[in-house]
Amino acid sequence: MSAVVPADRAAVQRRTVLVLSVAQVLGGLGVAVGIAVGGLIAADIAGTEGVAGLAQTLGVLGAALAAVPLAWLTRTRGRRAGLVSGLLTGAAGAALVVTASAVRWLPLLFAGLLLFGSATAAGLQARYGATDLAEPRHSARALATVVWATTVGSVLGPNLTEPAGRLGEVVGLPPLAGPFLVTLAAFTVAGLVLFALLRPDPLHLAGLGTAGGQPHTGLRASLRDLAARPRALVGLCAIAASHVAMVSVMVMTPVHMHHVDVSLTVIGLVISVHILGMYGFSPIVGHLADRAGRVPVIVAGAALMALAAVVSGAAPAHDAVQLGIGLFLLGLGWSCGLVAGSALLSESVPAATRTAAQGVSDLVMNGVAAVGGSLAGVVVALASYGWLAAGAAVLMLGIGGYAAARVRGVRT
Incomplete structure (x- = not known):
């Protein structure tokens, strides 16, 4: 891999930033939709607004708990494996939230929101993927481009909550569960985009994975x-x-x-x-x-x-x-x-x-x-x-x- 010529490396870097940006649009949409209604679902099930803030905090806590395991997976299996795993875990969390909303079970909802945070962690770690192959003088710009791509999904997401609520009703779910169907789809498609298109793996190409001699490092x-x-x-x-x-x-x-x-x-x-x-x-x-x-x-x-x-x-x-x-x-x-x-x-x-x-x-x-x-x-x-x-x-x-x-x- 170290034999890759600079021109090829630059081409892979451009492709990497583009693929990561597309995934960030989808992932940002899913996160924004989930954040918009997660607290409302908790308040509806519990019958009190007091748990709404706890529901939002669980999503942030889930991102924190997922950060180190995803980094370990990235180090041992590559950037693609870490990001895809985080997004698909978040999709599983969205599925649990939909189920919890349907059966009105608060513990299941909280578990789903914790897993939902894994997609947030993957979205944050995607910014580092843009720097794996970047020239040092352009690394901040590459990182910022991937961060910027989150704008599209984050702005679009909350505007989809009302039509997504109607979708939930159409399929026989509570209206507030509908937006998490969108979240489930967005995370899944983002994961598939990365799995199919983030090739070659930028971390491996840069010689930064385990194959490049990266040792195990504890917290x-x-x-x-x-x-x-x-x-x-x-x-x-x-x-x-x-x-x-x-x-x-x-x-x-x-x-x-x-x-x-x-x-x-x-x-x-x-x-x-x-x-x-x-x-x-x-x-x-x-x-x-x-x-x-x-x-x-x-x-x-x-x-x-x-x-x-x-x-x-x-x-x-x-x-x-x-x-x-x-x-x-x-x-x-x-x-x-x-x-x-x-x-x-x-x-x-x-x-x-x-x-x-x-x-x-x-x-x-x-x-x-x-x-x-x-x-x-x-x-x-x-x-x-x-x-x-x-x-x-x-x-x-x-x-x-x-x-x-x-x-x-x-x-x-």
């Missing part, structure tokens, strides 16, 4: 390895902090607005603007990370998220315009942290432990988000949405300062 060893590498640790902290700040503020914004009876349509528009900020500009973010350096983009993203938290936290609950601006900036800052942080982490660890480090980063990212999302409601209940936003601002200012100081004098 603790991977964490120690990351902690010993300043640039890798900055990347990990940027990814994790950006994600927990974004999730914590984002999940509580609809609740904040709903307290003053803002319509669901307006709330949906605010969240759509947020998603646009998250994914829509990621190619530009990737280009900047390649040209200006990873750390400057991380610092800029942290500053944007701190500003976003201040703008959102100071907004009255009925001011959809100010909240929309705040959440757009929040999403854009998150994109900076994710894209630049992921590129920095990947290039800062040896090839022999790269997939393990990538899996650990996604475990930490989703783990802290699950905790942060759960605690966000407690903070708002005991204090206010403004205090939650203030805490996110302080966190991001701290991360920006840490990133700048930790790698000062080191080429980014």
Whole structure:
């Protein structure tokens, strides 16, 4: 495999990015549909809205739990095996959710939502697949292209919930189960696309799999390895902090607005603007990370998220315009942290432990988000949405300062 000439390698890289992007459109659609109605199904079965937040948290927790096993499978069997397994496990989870909705059994629903998170984990790890064969000076741009592809499915998905609900009724299921039929189909087709078209496997071609001499690396060893590498640790902290700040503020914004009876349509528009900020500009973010350096983009993203938290936290609950601006900036800052942080982490660890480090980063990212999302409601209940936003601002200012100081004098 190492004998592949540069021209052929470049052609395989272009094909890899295209195939991953197509799969991300489908996977993003399935995730967005599931997130839109998962909490509603839980509330309907349990008869109380109190379990809705738990249902959403289970999806994030499922992504965290799947991250390391999928990374291990990627290391031992290849990038295609890891991504396909994650998507098909998510499809199985969607099938369990449909069944649970039909029989109205909450434990089965929770199990399905945990498995559903595996598809989210696969979607996150797909961004690293774009860097396996990328030239170092273009790796952030390749990664960002795959992240950007998620935009299409994420924006389209919530708009399919109503027709999908009618589909559920047509086949004799509760209306809320219909969207998860779409999720099941989207995950399955995405997995088949990757299985059929992600050939040759980019990880194998790059010599990064087990066949290339990559040893087994446990969770603790991977964490120690990351902690010993300043640039890798900055990347990990940027990814994790950006994600927990974004999730914590984002999940509580609809609740904040709903307290003053803002319509669901307006709330949906605010969240759509947020998603646009998250994914829509990621190619530009990737280009900047390649040209200006990873750390400057991380610092800029942290500053944007701190500003976003201040703008959102100071907004009255009925001011959809100010909240929309705040959440757009929040999403854009998150994109900076994710894209630049992921590129920095990947290039800062040896090839022999790269997939393990990538899996650990996604475990930490989703783990802290699950905790942060759960605690966000407690903070708002005991204090206010403004205090939650203030805490996110302080966190991001701290991360920006840490990133700048930790790698000062080191080429980014």
